[in-house]
Amino acid sequence: MKLDTRAMRHLTAEDWKVLAAVEQGSKNHELVPVPIIERFSRLKGGSSLVSKCISTLAKTSLIAKMKEAKYDGYRLTYGGLDYLALHTHSQKKHIYSVGTRVGVGKESDIMLVADHTGAQQILKIHRLGRISFRTVKTNRDYLKKNASGSWMYLSTLAARKEYAFLSALHSAGIPVPTPIAHSRHTIVMSLVDAPPLRQISSVPDPAALYASLIELYLRLAKHGLIHGDYNEFNILIREDISINPETGTEKITLVPVVIDFPQMISMEHVNAEMYFDRDINCIKIFFERRFHFKPTTPGPFYKDVKKTVGRDGFERLDATLEASGITKKMAKDLEAAIRQHEEEKLQNPEAFEPSEDEEDDDEDEDEEEKEGEEANTDEKEKEEQPSIVIGFQSPSESG
Ligand code: ADP
Ligand code: MG
Secondary structure, three states, rough: OOOOOOHHHOOOHHHHHHHHHHHHHHOOOOOHHHHHHHHHHHHOOHHHHHHHHHHHHHHOOOOOOOOOOOEEEEEOOOHHHHHHHHHHHHOOOOOEEEEEEEOOOOOOOEEEEEEEEEEEEEEEEEEOOOOOOOOOOOHHHHHOOOHHHHHHHHHHHHHHHHHHHHHHHHOOOOOOOOOOEOOOOEEEEEEOOOOOOEEEOOOOOHHHHHHHHHHHHHHHHOEEEEOOOOOOOOOEEEEEEEEEEOOOOEEEEEEEOOOOOOOOOEOOOOHHHHHHHHHHHHHHHHHHHHHHOOOOOOOHHHHHHHHOOOOOOOOOOOHHHOOOOOOHHHHHHHHHHHHHHHHHHHHOOOHOOOOOOOOOOHHHHHHHHHHHOOOOHHHHOOOOOEEOOOOOOOOOOOO
């Protein structure tokens, strides 16, 4: 699913109302009946105007009909939900223009956007539940049963959770992007001008960088949190440059900035220790492979770190979810979907490789054919090579 904003400016105020009506109707109907769309859109032009709008929206694939439906109705597509979210961001002046896509995951699209002052920001569009339409049938079990498995519900929940944690962590002074806005399955945050650890080939002092990553992780733990996906893709490394006023020499500090929070859990979670160990191991394995660095001391260990939760004046943030209105049931649904997604990824990694020419996965009609197809094997070879050297002092001017 590519975000294609071209049709946006051609939509009339009435089209937007009808689109919003389909969204509203989706809360109770898988396929929103036309009379309900008419009622919710509250247009003065009556049913002929509504049907004109419906036809425009269907032509631009913002809403879709389902084959074999027993009545005349429409559902919102990914594109439709994207447009509604963008429309809200633009009306609130958080987004003025949408630029290029900087990251493609199977769980999200990361877009460079600008506000009306021209300042660049990041738009993250959650796409949880999307992959399951392309993989084996059994994976669809939880999606098919009820609304709690639908992509719209899950993606919106993921965005809400991520925004809640981003805000809480930012307020607590943890280095994360600055949260700007949230709508439906999307969040707007500041652009961190720093490469992910994944792209870095060399640093002057791997031991120091390792120590700062562990320190950051332990800070999260003191707030009662386990990241749950603490790896080289989700840690950006910023170069902070300071000048010693006495000597005039430059000092470069590498500061990790952590991103990506939909899977964050509490230190009290039943599987907390497993996720904790997995996160720490991820960092260890990466440092050994990439920088040939191995820490001399073992640990940190969950049981020791657990004792530090809420200590030293650290505010507990693991109740953030409840505070933001995400119920226990919602949190469970999201967790189940994320876990299922992880399992699918382990079983079928090719299906999760980003591919530039993705087809529109919206149409259920196509899925039977897609299932039999082989994943594009060229794409998986296209892993980018780390090339960034970071943190080294530039050669002195006089030399
Ligand atoms: P996903 O859930 O798909 O893994 P992430 O939030 O981890 O999405 O973002 C994917 C990639 O996009 C990151 O690895 C990073 O390169 C880039 N990215 C995401 N957010 C930002 C940001 N605020 N600033 C800069 N780059 C970002
Ligand atoms: Mg990520």
